[in-house]
Amino acid sequence: MMSTNTTTVNEPIKFRSAKAAKRLSTITAYSLLIILSIIWLYPIVWIILNSFRVEYTGTGQLIGIVVSHYIPKSVGLENFRRLFFDSLFPRWFLNTLMVSSVSFILSTLLTLSVAYVMSKLKFKARKKFLNIAIILGLFPGFMSMIAIYYILKALQLTQTLFALMLVYSAGAGLGFYVAKGFFDIIPNSLLESARLDGATNSQIFGKIVLPLSKPIIIYTALLAFIGPWMDFIFARVILGETNRELHTVAVGLYYMVYGERVDSNVFTLFAAGCVVVAIPIVTLFLSMQKYYIEGVTAGAVKG
């Protein structure tokens, strides 16, 4: 009696509770996502708000330092005006654009050619090259940077944007793994049949492989283009601290806030600079998201 009783009573409750549990888990999932999104957006929104923050003291002085209130009390475009007309920012922006335009073309060419050779062409020293590339990749990047600095100095190239272009693109040949992973997937039979039709290796690469490789070309080019906008360290060493007209956006904006002889009242100016840099970069990145995700996933799985 007891047992039948319990089952008859329990069944609908269980059913109801399962539904409730599902609802609960949906609510939990959404609230978690919302909380996390707030945490992730909080600093980004803060920078954007600060770029528009135009507050004055009683005596009419601009308050450009970090303040404790999150939402600005008054807003305006004064920071952007100062950024474009009273600071070196336009120079930094053009410098970075120039460096990244040249170096992304060079490094995309280098990366793709090495990746293709390592993936599809068989020759004697191939394995040796692969091992050397792995070992070289293990040295900390700026271990060699100091030496690069002196080599460039001996060539009288330091403190030029040209040197920075060289530094960004020259080593690109070593970063071929992801692209190699992509080329590995292209079936060999395709290349062999082209061979049988009398195509040369360069024709196979140019007319068959490259047209198939749009995703990896975009991935490589995207990362190479964005690199100079993100890099801080190489640009700082190569371009030096003193010659501020030569800086890229990252170095320029860093010294705007943490340089030795700057007034502390520049945070809002810095924020405006960040917004101007971030808009094109983030837009570019998000529009090419698909290729980036493909590359990251492939790279991770290949190791």
Added chain:
Amino acid sequence: MDLENKINKKPRVTSRFLSFNKNLFLNTKDKFISFVNRFKNGSIGTKLSHFIMGAGNFYHKQYIKGSIFFIIQAAFLTLFISSPEVNRTPLGFKSIGNFFTLGTVEGDVFSRTDNSMLMLLFGVVTFGIIAMFLAAYFASIRSAVKADQDLASGKKPTSFKQDIASLLDERFHVAMLTPAIIGITVFTILPTIFMILIAFTNFNHERPAGQVLFDWVGFQNFLDIFSGTGEIAVRFGPVLTWTLIWAFFATSTNYIGGILLALLINKKEVKFKKLWRTIFILTIALPQFISLLAMRNLLSEYGPINAILQNLGITEAPIRFLANANSAWTARITIIVINIWIGIPYTMLMTSGILMNVPAELYEAAQIDGATKRQAFFNITIPYILFVTTPYLITSFIGNITSFNVIYLLTGGAPTVSGYIAGETDLLVTWLYKLTIDQSDYNIGSVIAIMTFIITASATLLSYRRSKSYKEEDAFQ
């Protein structure tokens, strides 16, 4: 790939070493014999090629190729013998002697001091040039011999046009790799060798290049890690320990957090997946110097976070989170937490991609076996993700050991330890940066770079062994 095989065969190290040496010896012997034979049996052109590069090509009327070889030889000999001075330091045969002495002239008010740094650098460059010249020299002889052979077998020696054409076909790899190899040699290999050599000198802030001579000191700088009271002896242990702790927590928190976030977004009930994903991808798209400096200011004493904490009555006075924190661990934990914000989106992205690729057969088989969804999740989804991402876990551990931006932009290594350069949050790489760029203690910096290399290299070797052993288990094949 070669590396994998070598590790997996695991023959006794000594015997492998001996056989390697034996091979090397046999190889050299063979090469020498064939070299002598080539000299004996070649045409006059080939014989002459041993003294004048390109002679063999001229003999076979390959004028352009011959001229190229001849110009290489002429240029090399001119440079080598004349040893022109670049920045008042000779580059040529004199560089070889200078490489060993690192300069002898200690200048005074009237004369210049030898620039030891450039002498070391030019020494390395000269050895590189000699190696390239030798390669060209042997190539010239080979090309002369090949022309001989072509003639002997009734063919015409290849024309310059044909040589170029072969670069686009059977020797396409040469054409494709040459620019990259030049770039890597000049900007990676040469500087790396140079910096390794610096670790064996006493080139530091007391001996600025061109003002005071520096010299070879053998392994002294490495021994200084273990004894004495210098910066490197006192701070190496703590910095290394913190580097490893940081790498461990930075990797594991991002890994676990990223997988959880991906699972959350990929839950069936959750709609607008793309929107959620994009919110987190924003962090990846934003240049790191922006997000890190934003964080640093958000957490500053007068920033909004401290204001919130005080308004909520959680703390009385502002908390110093980063560079001027009261205890090392406050700054360290803050850095690791901020790094979660930076790093989770990467793992999330990657795991999302992997989740979509879990082989459907696995789930079907589980369903046939009567597994519940929950069981399928814990016995298929999770193991699959872990299996597929193991290589990533190791590469990101290595990446974190050498991660520079997070530390440098958040704290610059501070809180400081009084009397020493390396602060409480300095990693090996930021320490190396400060020692070389700010302090000009190049020799100690190089030692730290080499130690960093040893750590990352051993982690990589371990990872190769692991990933291969996984593959051999065929767990998911």
